[in-house]
Amino acid sequence: MNTAAPPARSNAVVELYSRNKRIITAFLAVVGVFIVGQILVPGFFNLHQVLITTKLASFIALFGLCQMLVMSAGGAGLDLSVGYTATFTAIFTATVMSGQNGNLWLAILMALGIGLLVGAANGLLSAYVRLPSLVVTLAMSQILQGIINVYTAGRLISGKPSPVLQILAAKATGSFPNIVFLLVAVAIVVMVILYRTKLGATLFGVGENETAAYLSGINTKRVRTIAFMMSGMLASLIGLLLLGNMGVAFKDMGSDYVLPSIAAAVVGGVSLQGGDGNYIGVILGAILLQTVLNLLVALGWGDAGKWTGFGIVLYLLLMAYVGNRRRR
């Protein structure tokens, strides 16, 4: 035993690295961006900046969870409707809550209901009718946007979030934003569900190999629909948080998060083919993207520099990850 121990330990280290390669890479990339930022813009790397970045990244990371659930169920799943689901919920629950804690439970019920409906529609159309989820969820977000437009046409969106939501999403304990604690809690729950329960195994199983999952008695279509429903409900709850953070609801409050959330999931190592994904990676991916965006804003090149830089960095990150792809 004693003689065999050292190689076994080094194997374990190697295995730990290779299993978490993307997470480690993403973490090193975040550190790297902060160092580059400190060199280019003195004062970029400080606690305040790190905390602000983490707070902004939290929302991307939460939406990234929706994408991860749908993506890991396979079938080239993506959910483009998360942004408008969140906006939809925020607009309709703001009136219900009207700044009081009393109706928060009603708002949460409404949010879950809205998310369930949207997710079920997405899931049924993409899993059972076999329509591409890209197009289905896009059309769904247009439908939601349309309803929002009709509702808000010629009237002010009234109502405020309940104080609890504001404390949760906008306030900070000491210098730590509360949303970060929430994100950590969500991450722990997600990791437990995905890696310690049957549901998680089923989800990854369907994404990894649909035929094998089907032959071992899993209703693959139902699993995919459930993934979309979970994504919808989560997006809806994030809508409440967005409302808490902003203080008011407005028409496009959620749409800016959709594409970054997909990017964060991919950068964080979630395979678009399904069957793979680690939520810690998604969070790091979100932080990385947000840090890059902050640095580009800090450089002061305006919108042009911000978007060009974001695109180039994303392209380079994807290139760097190609090493993990199947080679011929």
Place this chain on the structure above:
Amino acid sequence: MESIPGNGRSKLRLVFARPEYSSLVILIVMVVIAAILQRNFFRPSSLFLTIDAFSPLILLTMGQAVVMISGSFDLSSGTALSLYTCVLTWVMKNGEPVTGLYALLLTLAVAVLVGVINGIGAGYLRISSVVVTFATSFIWLGVGLFIRPTPGGESVNWFNAFYDFGNVKGMPAVLSSIGSVVPPVLILVLVACLIWYIVSRTKTGRYIYAVGGNEESAYRSGISTARIQILAYVVNSLFVFLAALFFVGQNQSGDARFGDPFTLRTIAAAVVGGIALTGGRGSVYAAIVGAIIISLVNKIIFFANISYAYGTFVAGLIVIIAIAGSQVYTVYSRRAVAAKRTPK
């Protein structure tokens, strides 16, 4: 044929089983609805305007169709369109006709480069095309904003030829009278069709279908799949470039932000036109039908006096119904064909 009814019917079924026909049926229904709602739909002057309004989406959808047949997506074609209008109006100086030529050549080079960058990511590096072109769409947006932070710019007079012959100085009277009946933008659509006709007649055209249908076996049978995918993206870029010519001809200015809403409509249009999302199947000409259907949806919403607020709602609903309809139609007709073909 009448003497062998069974045989004739099966042939007819085989014809109708092609996914393009389901979109033709939808098209006819849409045109009828549009003609009922807009009384002067078929009047030449109104058809002229309709064609002008529809052509950009047609060109973009043709490009998207080529990329989709090769097994990828292009989420960057909208911002690429904006970028080309920025480059065109950046190079051109009003009153110096020759700058128009420089602008054409430079933008053509930019378009090829855009296609190559997208193609390298999706084809050579084998990254998911949805993510790659999402990333590059930000690059095109950013570069467009560097060139033109706010909409504007100059154009040369002869660029009007892409939109309205009547505005071009020194245009022969015969041509401008033809141009007042036939929209000049049809020339651009014809050029696109011609490019695709030539490409699809070559071995390369076959390879695009092969790569989209089954990349692995295409690779194993010796096709350079990366090169074919890059080529598909370049062809797409050329079609987007043609659409940019139309926009600059029409507006005489460039705008880094206007193109983005087109992107996802091109995918919906291509799907409605019978292009398989999994690649390898579909016809680029049928994609034109899809683009017309998607454009007609917006037109119908407008003429049905539905308020703008309901517009996006109805448009989203119709896209879902249309693709669900064409999917169900395809499945059923394929079953019918399979039933015919199975030996008794």
